[in-house]
Each structure stands twice: as structure tokens, then as C-alpha cells.
Amino acid sequence: MDIFCEKQSDALIFVVRGRLDGSTAPALQEQLISQLDTASTIIIDCSALDYMASAGLRVLLLATKQCKKAGRPFGICSLKDEVLEVFKLSGFIAIIETFNSREQALAKLASPA
């Protein structure tokens, strides 16, 4: 798994590539949680994410909860079908905001302060 950070508008976008499972989730958790405070909006771009295990879901849940507590918009975008299926199955699609594209996510989340 690789993680890239990009700044776009006021949003910090994490591009996650490869497999997000029990062995790679801790790395994402470390990067993601430590940088949550550095931007007004956090978006996870999953366009290159091939697989998501429950351990990955947990990290995203954690981020969602923390952002919600801080009143900071958080969302994930561009999920592949297999990954979206996991979200649907676990029901987390109701908790974590998902968007079809990064533009859509930015438009919805990165509102001017």
C-alpha cells in the first residue's frame, strides 16, 4: 500500500493505493490521524485502492469519528466497486460520507470557511 498526500483548495487529500488490510492499516492510521488537524477538510481518494479489509474500515471509522468531533468535514471518494461493496455490506456507507469523484467531494465538503 502507498499513501500520497495532496493539498487541494483547503482540503488535504490522501490518495491510498493498493491493499488496505490488517498489515497496512496501521500505517494509514498513523499518517491520517496525525495530520487530521492540518487541514480544514479531509478527503480519502480511493481511486487506486484495490482492497479494503475490516482493519481498514476501522481506521476510516476512527477518522470519521474524530473529524465529526472536531466539526471537520471528512469523506471518501472514487471507490472501486469491490471496495464500495464492503462499505455497503458493513453498513458504514451510512456513517462515512462517500462520493463518486474527488470533485464532488471537494464541492460538497470544502465549503469556504
Added chain:
Amino acid sequence: MNPAERMNPADLGIGPVPAKARLRNRLLVSTVGIAGLILCGLLLWNYLSFREHLTEEAQVRARFLADGAADRIDATLSGLQSLVDGMALSLSATSLDLTLEQMRTLQREALHQQPGLYGTTFAWLPERKPPDWGALAPFSYRDGDRLAYHDLAHDGLDYLDEDWFALPRFLGRAVWTEPYIHYTGKRMVTYSVPVWLASPDGPLLAGVVTSDIELDWLDRLLADLPLGEQGYALLISRNGVYISHPTDTIAMRESVFSLAEARGDPGLRQVGQSMLSGDPGMRPWIGWATGEKSWLAWGRLSTTGWTSAVVISQTQLDREIARLTQLQALAGGGGLILLFLAVGWIARSITRPITALSEAAPGIAAGNLDAPLPAPKGQDEIARLTTIFHAMRDRLKQYIADLEETTAARERINGELRIASDIQMDLVPKTFPAFPERNDMDLCAIIQPAREVGGDFYDFMLLDEEHVFLAIADVSGKGVPAALFMAVARSLLRAEAKIDRNPGRMLERLNDTLAEHNDACMFVTLFCAVVCLSDGTVTYANAGHNPPLWLRTTGSIEWIDSPTGIAAGPMAGLQYDTGHIQLAAGDGLLLYTDGVNEATDPDNQLFGNERLLERLHASQSLSCRETLDALLADILAHTGEAEQFDDITMMMFRRLS
């Protein structure tokens, strides 16, 4: 380190350093060898150039000495020659108008003036003698320290036939006689000059003036020439007779040609001819007595026409050069030995720590970290290397100690994990058939954690005679955190199931309890159902879990995918709806976790839902246990060598009547 892990250095292929490969020996051999070669080259070059040079010089010297000897002899002889010539001239000029006494006075004067003169004569042609002369041939000579007088005609007129008289008389010019042995035993030569008187008919011979010259000084002159060892000088007369020769038996007795004849040596005869030709010359020569290679050079005396010759030994020269070279070689050899000792000493002082290190290192390589290492000395590279070795050894020791500690810790953890695994496996009922006294249902379950402990679990229990509770769950993540959460979830679920038989409410309460203290956002996907065995009614609820499969006796298989809710744990207050289905007798339910359909092979291909359905279609006549065994075998065949990624958990229920 365990002593059993120590090896013999030889087993590592580290043998002793062979003598010829030793640094010190290589340094010695190369340094001294190269120096030796250079020395040999220098000696050879020196020897050759020296020999060439000395040979040339020997030739030049031989010529020079031969000419020099001739000149010196000439100088002496020409003095005497001038004296006699002068006497003849003055006698002739005064028309011999003098008395015998006056003649004798003249002779005494000459002997006084010329110490080299032995004696001098004026011999009259008898018919010209003035009548008042009392002697025909007055002869003044030395007798020891005093001067003596004698009339050579005292015993007759024999002198008329002597060479010294006859030759100038008949040749009409001054003559050097052949050298001869005087009655005193001395070698002598006589120079005779005719004295003429003027007359109307031209000059008439009046007599002959002679001087006898002793020749023994020639030997000394020739012997004093610097000719080196085995070198010698000689003098031969116009006829080739040896006048002076280092061998006593030859001088005045032999000639070049008589010797050549006696020895049967045509080379000597040839040389003799060359020497008497009148021109100076030089040629290589083999010494007769010594057999040594030599140079023979000769020059001609302008006075007497004799030939002076010198022999300079080439072999002797060679010997001297060889001796010189030997000395140089000796000095060089001494130098080489010194160099050998010096290089040996330096190499030893350099290599001693290396050797010590190389002898100690195999012990370390073999695992004996307590083997003594030499202490670093000085500040050079080797000391540095030794220090590094020390540091490396210490680090290695530390590393091994750490590793042992880590290994011990890991072994302890592994032991604890095994116990934890046993405890976790005890948490799920594993005795099948689960309810052997009941013939209205078939129930079987399999759990295979990916690690020692996992986050999956299943559960079942009879709530009363008619109702059986079934559950399957998957906690987020794996390993110990998942196992802890699983234990909590399972206990809570069991407790809730006993309180309220409505699956939706069970999950709502379970979720609220789990969410209370869950900062880590752990969650569990869970499907639970309550089956009424008498009428086949199933109530169920789903918290984000994989939809179970309904295996109908009609042969169709359906996903029970609605209603479904959110995985339990992350937040409180979630709602879960309860669903209903009606199981016919023979209908079955397959509950499973995603470790089943998402089992991956080495190429990351999923086992997949299709294959799951295929297997289930194929095993409709099988019991629950047989079906699960077949499914597990299929899954394991699919994953093959790939590492098991997730816990594999399946539970199958079938209502029998």
C-alpha cells in the same frame, strides 16, 4: 550463544594461512627478490662495462708503455751516440792531429761525462797510424771505480775482423753492433763511428771511434714498467735476439725465431716478423709460461733499431675485475641480508597484529565470541581494524544477547498466545453433533483462525425446547485485539440472547454496550437468528455481516440480504430491523464470514460467491458436517500455498422435520 552452535573454524573453510601466502613472506620475497634482481643486474652491467673499459685501457696502456720504453732507451742511447758522433766529428775536423796522451785524456773525459759508458776506443787503420803513437787501438774503460787503459792491438791486429771495426770500415757509416756478452759477464753493445781524413782523392778512413755500453740497466728500466701482475717487458735486437727478457735463460741466448723453432710455434715466428718489421704494433697474445690471454704491444728504438715489447695480461685484468665484482657482490649480498632483516623486521611489526587478528577472527566467525582478540596498538589502520573488530564482536554479543531476550520474549508470547487460542476455542462450542438427542435439526460449525487467535466466532444455544439461537460474527482486524473484542461481543450477545429473543433488539443493545467505551472504533459484523424448530420460523437481524445463504429443499439457494444494518460497535443508538423467513423441513442455512468468499489464492484471486454457490448446489444431499468439510477442502485447495489471510468461519444449520 549456545556452545552447541559454535563450530570448528575448519568447518567454515577457514584454514591456516599457507606459508607462501603469508603477508610477511610475500613482502620479504618481493622486496628482497626485486632488490636482488636489481643488484644482479647492476653487477652484471658493471662487470661488462668495466671489462670493456679496462680491456680498452689495457690495450692503450700496452701501446703506451711499449712506446715509452722505446723512447726512454732511445733517450739514453742517443746521448751516448751523440757523444761518440761528436768525438768522431772533432777527430775528423782536427785531422787526427793529436798525441796518444791527448787521445787518452779525451777518452777519460768522455768516461767521466757519461756514467753509462763502459769504455771507449779509437782504433787506427794500421797503415794510417802516426809513427809517434805508441798504441794502435787505445781503449779506456772502467774497472770497478777506477779507469783503466789497454791497447787492444797489444795481442795482435785481431780487431780488424771484429764487427765493431769491420762494419763501419766497410759500410762507411756508424754502426750499432749486435749486443754481446763481454768478458766481464756484462751484456754490452758497441757503437762504432768511422773517422775520415780529407785527401785529394776524397775522404779516407783513418780509424774507428767506438763506445761500449753496458746494458744491465735495461733490465731495471723494463722491470720498473708498471705492467701489472703477470705483465712483463722485453727487448729484442734487429735480428730478433732477446736482449732483455724476464727469463734469464732466454736473454742473449735465444732469439724469437730460435724460440719459435724450439717450441714449434709458427705464431711466434709470425709475431717476430711483425715486431722486426720496424712499425709499432699490437696483437692479442697467449702468454707462453702462464697460458693467459694477454696483449702484446711493441715499438721500435730509433737509435739501435731494436724492438721493445710489453705483455699485459688480460686474464689478470679479468681476474681483477672478477675480484672487484666479487667484492661488490659480497657488499651487495651483505646489503641484501641487511635489507632482508630490515624488511623482515618491518613486515613482522606490521603483520604481527594482523596475524594475531587473523588467528583470533576464525574463533569469532565460528561463534566463540569470548575468544580473546588482540588489543589495538598504536593508531595505524590495523589498530583501527582491531578496534573495529572489538566493536563488532561487542555489538555481535549485544545483538545475540538482545536476540536471545527477544526470542525468549517471543516464545513467552507465543506460549501465551497458544493458551489464549485454547481459551478462545473453548469460547465457541465445538462438540458435534451439538444436540445428539434431537433429531429435528442438523448443526455443524468450523472455525479456522488465520493466526493463533482471531476475531471470528460463531455461537449457538437452545433457548428452550423449541427455539435455537444461531450467531456468526467477524470482529474488525485480526489477532489479539480482535480476539479480546470478540470475547466481549460473544459474552454480551449470549447474555442479550437470554434476555430478549428478538434479534434486532439483541443487536441494538449489544451495539450500545459495545459503543460505550470504544475509542479504538473496533466493530463487529454479526448475523444472529432465532429458529423455531416446530414451525420453521426464523427471525434474524444483521449488523453489516455477509448475508447468509438459505438452502431450500427445492434446490434453490437464496441470499438473506435484507434487512441489514450497520456493523456494531462504532457508535451507539443504531437501529437493527428483524427479518423473518420460513424454513421448510430440510431447508438449511449457511452462515459464514468473509474469510470464506474472500479466501485468496497466490495470485490474489478470490474464492468468490459463485464457487461457494456451486459447491453448495453440489452438496445438497450431504449432512451439515460433510458440506462444511467439502467447502473447507475447496477453500484450502483454492488458497494453496498462499498465506491464510483471514479467519475462516462457517456454520450450517438444517431443519430436519
